[in-house]
Amino acid sequence: MVVYLVGAGPGDPDLVTLKAIKALEMADVVVYDRLANEEILKYANGSEMIYVGKRAGAHSKKQEEINEILIEQGKKHDTVVRLKGGDPFVFGRGGEEMMALLGEGIPVELVPGVTSAIGVPTTVGLPVTHRGVATSLTVVTGHEDPTKKEKQVQWNYNTDTIVILMGVGHLEENMREIKKHKDPQTPVCVIENGTMPDERIITGTLENIAQKDINPPALVIIGPVVDVFKSIKKLEDKL
Numbered sequence: 390m391v392v393y394l395v396g397a398g399p400g401d402p403d404l405v406t407l408k409a410i411k412a413l414e415m416a417d418v419v420v421y422d423r424l425a426n427e428e429i430l431k432y433a434n435g436s437e438m439i440y441v442g443k444r445a446g447a448h449s450k451k452q453e454e455i456n457e458i459l460i461e462q463g464k465k466h467d468t469v470v471r472l473k474g475g476d477p478f479v480f481g482r483g484g485e486e487m488m489a490l491l492g493e494g495i496p497v498e499l500v501p502g503v504t505s506a507i508g509v510p511t512t513v514g515l516p517v518t519h520r521g522v523a524t525s526l527t528v529v530t531g532h533e534d535p536t537k538k539e540k541q542v543q544w545n546y547n548t549d550t551i552v553i554l555m556g557v558g559h560l561e562e563n564m565r566e567i568k569k570h571k572d573p574q575t576p577v578c579v580i581e582n583g584t585m586p587d588e589r590i591i592t593g594t595l596e597n598i599a600q601k602d603i604n605p606p607a608l609v610i611i612g613p614v615v616d617v618f619k620s621i622k623k624l625e626d627k628l
């Protein structure tokens with residue numbers, strides 16, 4: 390018995406690792422979330438499929454229920470794949486699942502994925518660090534668990550680039566908070582459905598980005614690297 394915690398990447402099926410494909414090919418059962426692209430499930434030909442993500446109008450399973458399913462499946466089968474979008478350890482709750490499994494004596498193998506936080510900006514030509522412009526990067530959630538006793542996200546990050554995941558719902562209030570610590574004219578780039586055919590890129594500033602039409606899933610990238618992205622685009626357009 391072994392459970393593979395596997396990252397599925399940000400959506401483009403060509404951004405899945407060979408190790409993820411090999412794990413899917415071996416899987417007796419695949420436990421998966423809502424993925425940007427379900428095409429990669431084809432590698433798990435013949436495996437039992439258990440969906441634990443959120444569908445429109447339906448509630449997603451609680452993390453404790455997912456842990457229970459993984460433990461049950463892990464005890465029953467030789468090879469279980471737990472498939473998650475992006476990387477399992479970047480806002481994927483992979484650490485919690487791993488600890489729950491290990492606590493029950495079930496071994497875990499880890500297969501990293503291309504995280505949307507970095508892979509999506511790279512695919513559009515937005516370097517999250519850039520010599521002379523940005524030497525630090527903060528990846529942060531835009532939707533902190535409201536049941537937490539104390540807020541951990543304070544928005545006063547002393548960093549050159551901020552990448553916000555799950556940042557659409559609270560975009561306006563988060564931009565307001567960041568403006569307390571950064572110039573309101575700081576450039577912002579939002580990438581919706583990165584690496585997918587319906588990808589959209591919207592640019593603006595801390596001041597005006599929340600007024601634009603933005604839909605999830607999206608990344609919000611803040612900092613002078615957005616100007617580097619614009620320079621790269623201009624050079625590309627000249628080709």
Ligand SMILES: C[S@@+](CC[C@H](N)C(=O)[O-])C[C@H]1O[C@@H](n2cnc3c(N)ncnc32)[C@H](O)[C@@H]1O
Nearest residue numbers: 399475476479481504505554555582583607608
């Ligand atoms: C629960 S987090 C999971 C992140 C994932 N583990 C990763 O490493 O990319 C979901 C958030 O990731 C971001 N995201 C995931 N896929 C994306 C994509 N293809 N384009 C833009 N943002 C994406 C969005 O901010 C979305 O709200």
